Amino acid sequence: MSDAYDLVVIGAGSGGVRAARMAATYGARVAIIEEYRVGGTCVIRGCVPKKLFVYASRFSDMFEIARSFGWTVDAKFDWPTLLANKDKEIDRLESAYVAGLEKPGVEIIRDRGVITGPNGVKLLHSGRELSARYILVATGGHPQIPEIPGKELGITSNEAFHLKALPHSILIEGGGYIAVEFATIFAGLGVDTTIIYRGDCILRGFDEDMRRGLEAGLTERGIKLIYQTTIARLEKRGTDILATMSDGVSAPYGAVMFATGRRPNTHGLGLAEAGVKLHAHGAIEVDEYSRTSVASIYAVGDVTNRAQLTPVAIREGSAFAATVFNNTPTTVDYSLIGTAVFAEPELATIGLNEADAATHDNIDVYLARFRPMMNTLSTKSERVIMKLITEADGGRVLGLHILGPGAAEMVQMGAIAMGMRANKADFDRAMAMHPTAAEELVTFKAPSYVYRGGKKQ
Numbered sequence: 208m209s210d211a212y213d214l215v216v217i218g219a220g221s222g223g224v225r226a227a228r229m230a231a232t233y234g235a236r237v238a239i240i241e242e243y244r245v246g247g248t249c250v251i252r253g254c255v256p257k258k259l260f261v262y263a264s265r266f267s268d269m270f271e272i273a274r275s276f277g278w279t280v281d282a283k284f285d286w287p288t289l290l291a292n293k294d295k296e297i298d299r300l301e302s303a304y305v306a307g308l309e310k311p312g313v314e315i316i317r318d319r320g321v322i323t324g325p326n327g328v329k330l331l332h333s334g335r336e337l338s339a340r341y342i343l344v345a346t347g348g349h350p351q352i353p354e355i356p357g358k359e360l361g362i363t364s365n366e367a368f369h370l371k372a373l374p375h376s377i378l379i380e381g382g383g384y385i386a387v388e389f390a391t392i393f394a395g396l397g398v399d400t401t402i403i404y405r406g407d408c409i410l411r412g413f414d415e416d417m418r419r420g421l422e423a424g425l426t427e428r429g430i431k432l433i434y435q436t437t438i439a440r441l442e443k444r445g446t447d448i449l450a451t452m453s454d455g456v457s458a459p460y461g462a463v464m465f466a467t468g469r470r471p472n473t474h475g476l477g478l479a480e481a482g483v484k485l486h487a488h489g490a491i492e493v494d495e496y497s498r499t500s501v502a503s504i505y506a507v508g509d510v511t512n513r514a515q516l517t518p519v520a521i522r523e524g525s526a527f528a529a530t531v532f533n534n535t536p537t538t539v540d541y542s543l544i545g546t547a548v549f550a551e552p553e554l555a556t557i558g559l560n561e562a563d564a565a566t567h568d569n570i571d572v573y574l575a576r577f578r579p580m581m582n583t584l585s586t587k588s589e590r591v592i593m594k595l596i597t598e599a600d601g602g603r604v605l606g607l608h609i610l611g612p613g614a615a616e617m618v619q620m621g622a623i624a625m626g627m628r629a630n631k632a633d634f635d636r637a638m639a640m641h642p643t644a645a646e647e648l649v650t651f652k653a654p655s656y657v658y659r660g661g662k663k664q
């Protein structure tokens with residue numbers, strides 16, 4: 208016996224939940240299968256708990272600055288309180304996601320789904336078979352761990368959200384945003400923190416000034432950076448873990464965390480057997496409508512490895528539902544995706560970085576470095592960095608990069624202007640709000656420097 212649905216979604220994360228809700232709202236009979244918790248990576252062990260941890264970690268800087276404003280703060284931090292309150296909030300959000308699915312009539316199935324053919328899904332634990340006009344694979348991804356001896360002694364971001372106690376020290380391998388964010392989280396909470404990375408600077412692909420500025424911010428907070436090195440081996444040493452690096456140096460740490468990339472959850476899903484084509488790293492190949500090589504099977508979100516971000520997965524889920532269940536073929540525009548690194552200092556960016564813009568265009572670069580007003584009474588010397596990249600001679604804004612407090616909030620607003628193809632004069636027309644950091648963006652006069660024919664002048 209098999210139950211028949213218009214749509215079976217595998218994975219109740221950002222993309223799957225949005226697609227299921229919208230398809231049900233359009234009148235489809237929908238089931239969504241989730242093997243862990245409704246909400247997926249973002250809500251349960253990604254963006255949301257991470258941002259809560261980021262908030263927790265930022266108080267140490269705030270307490271330091273508070274003294275210069277006349278406050279005396281006798282601060283103590285309690286990790287179990289943070290964990291318990293975070294868990295309560297995640298439970299609340301999961302309930303809200305469940306309610307949001309049930310309201311339009313989506314059936315939630317707690318099980319592991321495996322594809323059995325173009326229109327079939329089997330539930331691994333109950334053995335139930337479902338048949339579906341369409342299947343949507345929205346199974347997300349998982350942390351990738353290097354194949355080294357003792358790798359099981361390390362943790363990933365998944366476990367970092369549930370540590371029983373804060374370690375006295377941590378070695379974090381990786382140079383991407385997850386490594387950097389967790390480094391500032393742990394350091395802000397008082398953990399002696401080291402990043403080890405095979406490259407020569409954190410955050411490959413980001414604007415060079417922002418990378419170096421954030422690197423300086425990490426160093427100022429006591430985070431140690433070991434570059435062009437990897438972890439070669441982990442061994443237990445009493446309550447510590449002895450990490451031996453690729454250069455032969457060994458040191459003990461209270462914990463070791465791998466933030467060495469994520470891989471799509473496609474293994475053991477029955478995709479190859481159903482004829483669904485995969486890319487080399489296991490990501491599902493899809494067309495602009497998120498359709499796979501099998502006409503009845505679609506895929507959205509991290510499992511397709513287009514841009515591993517929640518809002519992108521949500522957009523893809525919406526576009527899929529509109530295309531298939533509302534007769535409105537819809538694609539996602541990937542041309543202008545803003546992204547943030549919720550480290551300390553915070554970094555946010557949208558559009559082209561300077562190096563990329565310089566190779567394509569004659570460009571003007573407006574660059575400002577200044578002390579955030581909040582710090583001016585303290586001894587903190589950290590600078591905000593703002594960079595606006597435009598086409599030559601006041602043309603269209605091509606890139607916006609901010610390092611400093613509120614960077615993500617500012618860049619989100621800048622994204623609207625850039626989406627409307629704003630040029631420098633549009634930014635200049637905005638009346639400054641004073642005193643703010645963002646007013647710098649609308650009061651830049653002459654470019655700090657320009658590129659003509661790819662050459663800096």
Ligand SMILES: Cc1cc2nc3c(=O)[nH]c(=O)nc-3n(C[C@H](O)[C@H](O)[C@H](O)COP(=O)(O)OP(=O)(O)OC[C@H]3O[C@@H](n4cnc5c(N)ncnc54)[C@H](O)[C@@H]3O)c2cc1C
Binds near residue numbers: 222240245247508515
């Ligand atoms: C530490 C961390 C921080 C992050 N921070 C941010 C951020 O600040 N901003 C941002 O935009 N993005 C962030 N992300 C990325 C974001 O979480 C993902 O891009 C987003 O969750 C992808 O959504 P998705 O629907 O593709 O998959 P997911 O949200 O991963 O959901 C997939 C779901 O499928 C389930 N599943 C898998 N296989 C099966 C199966 N066979 N049967 C049933 N269920 C299955 C999983 O349990 C999971 O619940 C972060 C990620 C991490 C790890």
